[in-house]
Amino acid sequence: MLSGEAMTVLNARYLREGETPEKMFWRVAEYVAEAEAFHGGDKQAACQEYYDIMAGLEFLPNSPTLMNAGRKQAQMAACFVLPVDDSLGDIFDTLKHAALIHQSGGGTGFSFSRIRPKGDRISGTNGLASGPVSFLHVYDAATEVVRQGAVRRGANMAVLRVDHPDIEEFITVKRDRTVLNNFNLSVGITDAFMAAVAQDRSFALVHPRTGRTVRQVPARRLFDLMAAMAWENGEPGLFFLDTVNRANPTPHLGIFEAPNPCSEQPLLAYESCVLGSVNLAKMVAADGQGLDYDRLSGVVRRAVRFLDNVIDRNWYPLPAVAEATLRTRKIGLGIMGLADLFIMLDIPYGSKQAVLLTADIMRFITAEARRESARLAAKRGPFPAYPGSIYEHSIGPVRNATVTTIAPTGTISIIANCSSGIEPLFALAFSRHVLGGQVLASINPTVLAYLDKRGLLTADVEEAIKRQGSVRNTGLAYHVKQVLATAHEIRPVWHVAHLAAAQRYTDNAVSKTVNLPHKVTPQDVARIFSLAYRSGCKGVTVYRDGSRNQQVLVQGVAA
Ligand code: ADP
Numbered sequence: 281m282l283s284g285e286a287m288t289v290l291n292a293r294y295l296r297e298g299e300t301p302e303k304m305f306w307r308v309a310e311y312v313a314e315a316e317a318f319h320g321g322d323k324q325a326a327c328q329e330y331y332d333i334m335a336g337l338e339f340l341p342n343s344p345t346l347m348n349a350g351r352k353q354a355q356m357a358a359c360f361v362l363p364v365d366d367s368l369g370d371i372f373d374t375l376k377h378a379a380l381i382h383q384s385g386g387g388t389g390f391s392f393s394r395i396r397p398k399g400d401r402i403s404g405t406n407g408l409a410s411g412p413v414s415f416l417h418v419y420d421a422a423t424e425v426v427r428q429g430a431v432r433r434g435a436n437m438a439v440l441r442v443d444h445p446d447i448e449e450f451i452t453v454k455r456d457r458t459v460l461n462n463f464n465l466s467v468g469i470t471d472a473f474m475a476a477v478a479q480d481r482s483f484a485l486v487h488p489r490t491g492r493t494v495r496q497v498p499a500r501r502l503f504d505l506m507a508a509m510a511w512e513n514g515e516p517g518l519f520f521l522d523t524v525n526r527a528n529p530t531p532h533l534g535i536f537e538a539p540n541p542c543s544e545q546p547l548l549a550y551e552s553c554v555l556g557s558v559n560l561a562k563m564v565a566a567d568g569q570g571l572d573y574d575r576l577s578g579v580v581r582r583a584v585r586f587l588d589n590v591i592d593r594n595w596y597p598l599p600a601v602a603e604a605t606l607r608t609r610k611i612g613l614g615i616m617g618l619a620d621l622f623i624m625l626d627i628p629y630g631s632k633q634a635v636l637l638t639a640d641i642m643r644f645i646t647a648e649a650r651r652e653s654a655r656l657a658a659k660r661g662p663f664p665a666y667p668g669s670i671y672e673h674s675i676g677p678v679r680n681a682t683v684t685t686i687a688p689t690g691t692i693s694i695i696a697n698c699s700s701g702i703e704p705l706f707a708l709a710f711s712r713h714v715l716g717g718q719v720l721a722s723i724n725p726t727v728l729a730y731l732d733k734r735g736l737l738t739a740d741v742e743e744a745i746k747r748q749g750s751v752r753n754t755g756l757a758y759h760v761k762q763v764l765a766t767a768h769e770i771r772p773v774w775h776v777a778h779l780a781a782a783q784r785y786t787d788n789a790v791s792k793t794v795n796l797p798h799k800v801t802p803q804d805v806a807r808i809f810s811l812a813y814r815s816g817c818k819g820v821t822v823y824r825d826g827s828r829n830q831q832v833l834v835q836g837v838a839a
Pocket residue numbers: 341342343344358359360382385386387388432433434435540541542543544555687688689690691692693
């Protein structure tokens with residue numbers, strides 16, 4: 281049932297002593313279904329349903345749920361955002377809280393925008409402030425230490441507003457590639473800044489405490505600096521603050537200042553969120569001509585109940601996190617296996633048809649999830665902060681302030697043996713270590729089935745895929761090459777198109793990297809940033825092929 285890769289991952293950290301994957305899925309299903317009992321539901325039936333969708337690899341919750349369900353401290357959420365205020369006490373209190381969250385398997389996002397700039401006077405001591413970037417290094421070092429005893433290495437996101445006086449230091453800090461390895465960095469971009477860029481005006485950097493202008497900078501120069509750094513090593517990403525806050529379902533509770541580490545989940549201070557993903561590769565209709573929407577609907581409904589139950593069964597690492605999370609009951613259901621689905625349906629990722637399908641799928645999932653959340657509200661009550669929320673004057677009571685998020689699914693897609701999130705395939709073959717340290721090339725099973733079915737799997741094609749991870753240098757037909765195009769072969773605008781299409785119908789945000797060929801220029805990166813902003817994305821991250829010395833994923837395999 282599970283692939284060798286999946287077993288390797290599960291054995292490393294997910295399975296307990298003597299536990300099989302089946303037992304793991306039962307452990308998770310039983311622990312989560314317990315919530316049905318106190319809501320007057322049928323616990324046994326729910327348990328069986330949850331087991332079926334997980335064991336069938338149709339739906340998987342985020343890693344912390346798989347790892348921690350049934351433990352004494354069952355911390356099951358992947359995403360947290362903590363506030364960082366401008367005082368030494370607050371900065372170190374939050375660092376302690378982050379350490380506790382990392383220890384439990386969660387990732388943390390922070391905005392450092394409230395911290396006074398470097399060189400500012402500190403009234404109590406008459407000394408000079410060291411600025412937000414200096415504290416980033418402290419947080420990074422702490423994360424490094426905590427990871428030794430934690431379930432997984434900690435992951436962090438730091439946002440600094442584009443109008444913070446230390447923004448240039450923040451944008452360029454990773455020029456030194458040895459620093460801040462436990463952090464993703466994003467610049468918090470405002471509409472005012474994008475307008476200044478468009479009009480080539482100067483832009484005011486303001487003191488976060490006094491609101492006074494510290495200095496003016498040409499907006500375009502700052503924008504170009506971000507593009508140049510992202511061109512160099514993929515960071516910083518952009519986080520569009522005003523776009524994100526326009527979609528805030530509970531503006532009466534506060535504003536969004538930062539998302540979680542991979543940017544898919546903007547949260548208010550102290551909120552946490554549990555994610556889960558539907559595997560679209562399992563949702564193809566029996567005739568192979570499209571999606572089985574009835575089946576998808578069934579899985580979505582069960583997944584929503586599952587995730588809502590997780591909120592009740594969760595162990596919260598801090599009282600403030602429990603309070604903030606239980607107030608809005610946000611859940612983040614998303615998708616994985618989208619690239620597999622396109623191949624199965626013979627549609628190129630880089631096509632209008634594919635982009636429309638991405639939009640259709642997310643429109644359907646969000647609508648179904650919202651309906652289920654409304655049904656839950658009728659039985660269990662709406663989320664406590666419902667009065668004052670955007671739902672009060674629109675669709676009425678819902679159980680969850682948000683229902684959808686698209687996560688990277690870095691690990692759970694390996695467990696489900698499908699393509700990750702909404703990303704295209706990175707390579708058509710991957711290397712596999714077998715006993716004795718030998719490295720073997722394996723062709724992606726979806727690709728293999730696609731070629732085999734059409735009688736296209738010749739020895740030459742197989743060899744090309746294993747050597748280059750791609751079919752671009754084969755004699756295969758143009759359409760086949762389009763369907764099997766890998767991430768760097770697909771034109772960047774298509775990446776943005778999928779990101780924007782998914783975002784349009786997703787409550788929270790979407791994790792996706794816009795992959796760029798090695799030859800693009802920093803100006804191309806700037807254009808991608810503008811395009812993402814104009815098309816309504818909540819954030820954007822780029823990665824230029826080969827720009828980091830050490831690439832985590834290597835295309836193809838060395839023969
Ligand atoms: P998974 O596939 O393991 O469920 P994802 O790759 O979808 O996880 O990541 C989802 C979120 O989980 C991330 O945005 C981040 O908040 C959190 N996360 C991922 N990896 C880590 C990590 N190593 N340590 C802490 N949190 C993490």
